[in-house]
Amino acid sequence: MKKTNKIAIIGCGNMGMSILVGIYKNNKVMVCESDPKKKQFLKRKYKVTVCDLRTAIDDSQIIVLAVKPQVFPEILEAIKAFSIKDKLFVSIAAGITTSYIEKELGKNVRVIRTMPNLPVQVKQGITAVCNGKNSNDKDLSLVIDIFNEIGATVVVEEKMMDAVTAVSGSGPAYVFLFVECMVKAAWSLGLDESASKELVLQTLKGSLSLLENSDEDASVLRAKVTSKGGTTQAALEVFAKEKIEKTFKTALLSAKKRAKELSRR
Numbered sequence: 001m002k003k004t005n006k007i008a009i010i011g012c013g014n015m016g017m018s019i020l021v022g023i024y025k026n027n028k029v030m031v032c033e034s035d036p037k038k039k040q041f042l043k044r045k046y047k048v049t050v051c052d053l054r055t056a057i058d059d060s061q062i063i064v065l066a067v068k069p070q071v072f073p074e075i076l077e078a079i080k081a082f083s084i085k086d087k088l089f090v091s092i093a094a095g096i097t098t099s100y101i102e103k104e105l106g107k108n109v110r111v112i113r114t115m116p117n118l119p120v121q122v123k124q125g126i127t128a129v130c131n132g133k134n135s136n137d138k139d140l141s142l143v144i145d146i147f148n149e150i151g152a153t154v155v156v157e158e159k160m161m162d163a164v165t166a167v168s169g170s171g172p173a174y175v176f177l178f179v180e181c182m183v184k185a186a187w188s189l190g191l192d193e194s195a196s197k198e199l200v201l202q203t204l205k206g207s208l209s210l211l212e213n214s215d216e217d218a219s220v221l222r223a224k225v226t227s228k229g230g231t232t233q234a235a236l237e238v239f240a241k242e243k244i245e246k247t248f249k250t251a252l253l254s255a256k257k258r259a260k261e262l263s264r265r
């Protein structure tokens with residue numbers, strides 16, 4: 001990534017902080033944050049400029065909006081009083097559309113919308129990105145460079161963002177639930193807590209690594225573990241009887257519908 005980007009992060013919580021960690025060494029990063037304790041921490045730990053909103057907007061080219069969606073009306077109202085010509089706004093908020101930001105800020109503002117997920121905290125996130133009405137491919141590739149520092153990126157059409165939210169935005173919670181269920185099931189078979197966790201986590205890591213390094217897809221690899229009349233088949237038959245595939249489809253559809261209900265367009 002170019003070392004000359006001047007980037008302001010507005011809101012430095014879970015997500016803002018993860019972006020900061022990924023980019024602060026190679027860019028001039030300013031942070032605008034409301035929590036006094038976090039402000040001190042950010043100055044001390046990352047030696048970044050912590051400033052007010054006006055300074056953050058005036059002194060940067062790229063402004064990452066990383067506050068909660070419900071804070072957006074207030075933040076956009078404040079931002080529109082400043083000089084924002086030639087600035088690029090990057091939103092990471094669930095459900096906030098580019099057209100909503102464009103409508104609120106006006107002035108043909110350039111906006112890119114993104115949907116990262118929690119593993120950005122360990123630089124293993126996946127972030128979906130899309131252009132707004134006035135942003136261009138150069139803007140998009142600049143934002144892709146930023147998010148590639150904390151994982152991978154995928155370009156989607158904005159109309160797919162609610163689906164992305166349901167799949168990868170909320171996705172880490174499904175994986176954590178899976179781990180919780182499997183660990184509890186291991187306990188119920190008599191294994192102790194520490195052995196259960198190790199068996200489950202390493203099984204998950206190893207299986208994903210195998211999948212990533214294999215030319216075969218998940219269903220083929222699954223078949224390789226499943227001999228006819230064996231132990232795996234006995235378990236998989238229970239999953240099929242409990243309609244696990246249908247449960248996943250219904251759950252993700254519900255998440256997508258909720259993303260749409262919560263969105264500001």
Ligand SMILES: NC(=O)c1ccc[n+]([C@@H]2O[C@H](COP(=O)([O-])OP(=O)(O)OC[C@H]3O[C@@H](n4cnc5c(N)ncnc54)[C@H](OP(=O)(O)O)[C@@H]3O)[C@@H](O)[C@H]2O)c1
Pocket residue numbers: 010011012013014015016032033034035038066067068069071075092093094115116117118169
């Ligand atoms: N967490 C996820 O998994 C996830 C995934 C994808 C997208 N996102 C999106 O990421 C955004 C941030 O989520 P998060 O989980 O990082 O939230 P968060 O931890 O609450 O971070 C938001 C930060 O912004 C600060 N803040 C609030 N009002 C402010 C203001 N007017 N000026 C400056 N700073 C302000 C908050 O301080 P206070 O604590 O003092 O209010 C907080 O530190 C959300 O829009 C969310 O939709 C989150």
